[in-house]
Amino acid sequence: MRLLLINGPNLNLLGSREPSLYGAKSLDSIEIELLSQAKKEGVELDCFQSNFEGALVDRVHQGIGSIDGILINAGAYTHTSIALRDALIGSAIPYVELHLSNIHAREHFRQNSYLAERAVGVISGFGPLSYQLALLGLLSYLRQQQSS
Amino acid sequence: MRLLLINGPNLNLLGSREPSLYGAKSLDSIEIELLSQAKKEGVELDCFQSNFEGALVDRVHQGIGSIDGILINAGAYTHTSIALRDALIGSAIPYVELHLSNIHAREHFRQNSYLAERAVGVISGFGPLSYQLALLGLLSYLRQQQSS
Amino acid sequence: MRLLLINGPNLNLLGSREPSLYGAKSLDSIEIELLSQAKKEGVELDCFQSNFEGALVDRVHQGIGSIDGILINAGAYTHTSIALRDALIGSAIPYVELHLSNIHAREHFRQNSYLAERAVGVISGFGPLSYQLALLGLLSYLRQQQSS
Amino acid sequence: MRLLLINGPNLNLLGSREPSLYGAKSLDSIEIELLSQAKKEGVELDCFQSNFEGALVDRVHQGIGSIDGILINAGAYTHTSIALRDALIGSAIPYVELHLSNIHAREHFRQNSYLAERAVGVISGFGPLSYQLALLGLLSYLRQQQSS
Amino acid sequence: MRLLLINGPNLNLLGSREPSLYGAKSLDSIEIELLSQAKKEGVELDCFQSNFEGALVDRVHQGIGSIDGILINAGAYTHTSIALRDALIGSAIPYVELHLSNIHAREHFRQNSYLAERAVGVISGFGPLSYQLALLGLLSYLRQQQSS
Amino acid sequence: MRLLLINGPNLNLLGSREPSLYGAKSLDSIEIELLSQAKKEGVELDCFQSNFEGALVDRVHQGIGSIDGILINAGAYTHTSIALRDALIGSAIPYVELHLSNIHAREHFRQNSYLAERAVGVISGFGPLSYQLALLGLLSYLRQQQSS
Amino acid sequence: MRLLLINGPNLNLLGSREPSLYGAKSLDSIEIELLSQAKKEGVELDCFQSNFEGALVDRVHQGIGSIDGILINAGAYTHTSIALRDALIGSAIPYVELHLSNIHAREHFRQNSYLAERAVGVISGFGPLSYQLALLGLLSYLRQQQSS
Amino acid sequence: MRLLLINGPNLNLLGSREPSLYGAKSLDSIEIELLSQAKKEGVELDCFQSNFEGALVDRVHQGIGSIDGILINAGAYTHTSIALRDALIGSAIPYVELHLSNIHAREHFRQNSYLAERAVGVISGFGPLSYQLALLGLLSYLRQQQSS
């Protein structure tokens, strides 16, 4: 089983900026922890980050045929990108939407997600742990699908 | 550390009704699994379910002074109960909001949550696993608070 | 065949209060008339009234497995209770929504019904006769279902 | 006592089109059944159908002075015709609004009715039985008016 | 003359929770002060608090025939309970709506009150004094009614 | 100079129905008075009334090439007919919109007029005099156009 | 009979500014013409213009007891002044609202009038003639009131 | 294969009115061109135009059983007629919606189409060519249906 972790715009800044909002851990650390967790679970994990909407769309496309599930923290594109929604749905790869901060406690325009409706599930507010919970949730879903 | 699991209206029907939406597991099974998980984590867990908004408010109040964190699947009251929101905030007990189904994939009136804004985090869509992820998320939050 | 008549908040006041709006007949008289009508139709009828949202939800749950159809005048909860909607749908018991007064001639916030979308049908404005028409409508629906 | 049954646009198609939505009974059959029911009740009943908004308005006008009550299934004009509303109110003839299907379970634009606010009552969702329930409701209302 | 003081959900927490928002006085103290004020004014006062919407509705009903006026701080139900509005209007007992905090300075969803439209008057923002001002306002209204 | 007076749905009922709203004068009397006023002004006047939206559109079309100005009380079609708006604009005949009652004092859905934006002017609320004021206003406009 | 003509903000600019929108006639000329028309009708007419909302309110108050009807072109205050609405209603003097230009053909925020709902009638779009039509309409209304 | 071309209100004015918006070609010319194109494609084509909503509904009904596809430029009824939508859906005849002008470049109230949701496709903005493109689109759709 092979999974893909996608991080969207500004998540490359993690750890250095606005630690009160996003925590002090860098994206590198988060990815390393998640890779380790994936290894324990016996699955492969690819990591990708970009600030370009088009690059995220491209990366989802490349996963068709090779990737079994996606963990996505699309950052600001969560709220503005129908293209990313279309890519995820078009790829037919199950995905979990996740956020570091609790988006319900933030600006009004962050209440809408173009991705959530078609996601397996959504997790927000647990900081870096959101990634690990999302991985657990996605694996559980995929294994359930396999066994049915 | 002592936690409280609160389940709101209609969740007592779990397992017998609408399995396509909520899964085939009963609330009892879910509670038993969660109690076992809590035990492993070395924390106590109380379980409570009611179809009465007032009873849920009362139960939150009773937790003041004895409960360190709440896991809450408020069901339909998520979307209509300001009283429950006030109880949770008034109790000053950290809580995690969780849902079995992905509420973003359901009716428009289920998109609004009175509880989410002040929750530690929100988890929805993973079926019974949502409870376990929520427990992990809540424990992580509480331990981080203790250590800081 | 066994039916359940559910009356929601404030309907226990019928006959004594606001007769210009709700008529001069008490809830007791209405229930007696309906029981008599049910008897003629050869069906059993249980009657229940409560001002508690949770009690209405509980009563719907108790009907699972024993009740074939529900007549419900949910009063104010028609417009505010998603929990009751969930209970009715979750119970999978067909129901008819009814109102004594014509709710379209009243306040704006009474135009929305959480129950109507999934009801067999809706009847409003005929005073106590609304109950009898609802019973006719529900029976017709159930007999059609049986014969198909 | 003389009543008028008005059917609006597309109801002439009944029985031949979209039986899953509107049932398999033709408008003719419905009218015949209703005429028979009216006869039993000792009242006269005129039947009228048109796809023209103006013709429906004209027919209501013609009823002034000769018609005591109206049963109206205005079809799509329920949601768009203020002219028909004005005709009904201007005629001062009491009327009952009825629908074959449960309009609350259909498109958003069918939730608004220009006629409902001033109707005696509204019945929707019972198929052809809606007509008979409406007749019962209208007669009850008219007889109550006469006796008061 | 006999009055009824109704306190809604979470007001039993007064004094112990969120003192910056609601003040440091307990509900007991407030009731004792108000009873004393009532005594001076030569009127009886019953006090009731519940976190159950249905219990508040029931208590209003019980006041019919024995209670001349109601002071109500409905807390969160102010904004969500049409049932309570119906109970108050149905009881035909004049009532004053009051709030400890200035609800206009709080969340958007607290700007709407289902009770205010039909109240004698509304008082908010004066802390425990709101109760005393409300009592003065209600008594003045009732005495004016008696003398007219 | 030749003018056309168009009256829309239900205006044929004038004088016999709802005199408190529309006055006691019949449409015939209004037309006769207006014809007399037109004669004094030295202009021809055609009168037309229909309850059919399509007939009103047709009548406007027939005026192309022969009619210099239109007085229109479109009744309920004022608020619902884009077809009539298109006919009036398409005909390029200047028109004045008029109403017997003050539409701003009536239902919310009567506040919108599809005709007003492109009218020479709008007059409402003066009862039958609205027609005479509208004639004065239209003539003034047309004579000003001729002289410029 | 004594009438009052009130002109609101910026109408003192008439004739010198934006002739394409408001025409080339000055407010003085309009007032002189209207005074002459009033004389012919045998009524007195006072004229008042101010750019101050408060001054318009004051002038309406001064008319209580001496003025029988008001013609008001409130300009921009039509759309923003509840104070002026209250003054007119509080004075209980019948008034006609008028506008030089067709306000329905202008900006969206000019579609709302705080004055129209309680006016005898509304006239807009006929340039300076709007004043004369309004005078005719107001006189007709007042004479009808006197004779009834 | 037999097709039907339906033109709605005001389209009979084509060529003589507002050529800047709708072009200089008459409806006759457009129909003649389309008949010729239909002949080349080996299909029959009936042409119908009316300014009456009811007549358009009737014409659609008449097509049941004899017409295989409809080209419809419903003009203003596109935006206001649910009856026409119901007729088209009720008839179960595939249809293409077309417009001469680009309706997205016009008034706000022309942005909504009651017909588009259930159409095979929509074409707007190409002047008379819109008809020919619509014919090509409809034929392609029908032939694809036949062959599948």
Next chain:
Amino acid sequence: MRLLLINGPNLNLLGSREPSLYGAKSLDSIEIELLSQAKKEGVELDCFQSNFEGALVDRVHQGIGSIDGILINAGAYTHTSIALRDALIGSAIPYVELHLSNIHAREHFRQNSYLAERAVGVISGFGPLSYQLALLGLLSYLRQQQSS
């Protein structure tokens, strides 16, 4: 301690106009009663009324440095004046908003108050007593501030 009572537009009419809405007491009587109450409380009270928004703003400014608290019934400016809100906030003088009538029972546009959010508290619906309750409320607030 020195307080200021501000009355806004049309409140000078009190007692003579619309007694059913505002009561039969003149503003003079209200001010005299309030001055007497202030004397008993040992505080000075200035009274001011104007129909000019600018004059109210000016009066608030003049209070800076000499006035300790403001009682304000801003009448219609409550709903339209951001300038008055800015003056009150800018002056940093605590104020209580009051209304004679229950504004929640009146027109929709009276539901919004620009002043309420930053007021100490709000009182509405008790007629002239509203002023006295407001004085009590303001004094209590100011004395609490002094003692803390």
Next chain:
Amino acid sequence: MRLLLINGPNLNLLGSREPSLYGAKSLDSIEIELLSQAKKEGVELDCFQSNFEGALVDRVHQGIGSIDGILINAGAYTHTSIALRDALIGSAIPYVELHLSNIHAREHFRQNSYLAERAVGVISGFGPLSYQLALLGLLSYLRQQQSS
């Protein structure tokens, strides 16, 4: 004459994904067919696809001075990209907007197009044929422009 075909995000997936929605034809096949059709019409055609909003903007810019018309299926960017709208308008190159599926039959957020208002015309719902119809429409427009 030289034209440009622009395809936006996810259209590179055509043929392999969601054939029920977008058909089984690949983008390559569509481009080849369109190139052949262009050849027959005697015009050159460039083809471009990208998932990057910025790349689409750049490509439009490059067309200035060399491209006479654009066919654009902007996919999801139709609904979110003001930048693309600005590029198209800024380039002053006439363009036709096209869609494979009928966007009016899809999600609510696909009803808005930032491109449609300024397009020559819009075509949606005909599958791959949409491209050919769009080419016909664009050519017709350009030839008409040349000849005028």
Next chain:
Amino acid sequence: MRLLLINGPNLNLLGSREPSLYGAKSLDSIEIELLSQAKKEGVELDCFQSNFEGALVDRVHQGIGSIDGILINAGAYTHTSIALRDALIGSAIPYVELHLSNIHAREHFRQNSYLAERAVGVISGFGPLSYQLALLGLLSYLRQQQSS
């Protein structure tokens, strides 16, 4: 060249109140600085401040024929005064809108400006420097107009 600086309500408080929002500089200082800047630029500058909407309107009128450009910080009237908008447009004097604070970072009701649409430009957020930038911007615009 002669310019006019207009300051609206509450700006006379500058320097003494809410320095965290508006800075510590008085209006006098700001005017003196701007007069000095104007002198350097070789233009005359008149300064005016009032808390009366009507006075601002009057002052704009007085500028007709003598003033070449206006700098306006209308304070709260920016958001509520259509009269001021009309005065500025009616005067045909070019104007620049300016604000000390960044109004986009403040309350929701400060996001709308009635003046901005017709202004030369808008500057907000730079404190007293906003005045100087606005002067530069206005002068540049006026000189460009003169030279063209």
Next chain:
Amino acid sequence: MRLLLINGPNLNLLGSREPSLYGAKSLDSIEIELLSQAKKEGVELDCFQSNFEGALVDRVHQGIGSIDGILINAGAYTHTSIALRDALIGSAIPYVELHLSNIHAREHFRQNSYLAERAVGVISGFGPLSYQLALLGLLSYLRQQQSS
């Protein structure tokens, strides 16, 4: 001190396209003028333009640690890019938002800016001078910050 000038989508077209809207000056000329102005002020200035949202985000990130302030004309991304907002806020670099044209005089969808709320200030409508005013405003802000 080192500043960064960022220009968003389509601004590379400046000077060649839509001069009536954006002026005849190229982006090169604007940058050269601004570089010269920066030199005079003794600050460094980097210039960057891209049509890619992701590239703008990247460029902001690169400025962290080296850039003291940003001048940004984000073009269309002003209204659609939350990612850019997040980048600017995440970078903690103060920025001024600027626009060549007065965006308040343009389409409705250009009234919203995701960047304005957190900007130092906003300048729009002065053509190329907007850049110079923005530079002055930003420098003034930064120097004030340094000195405090």
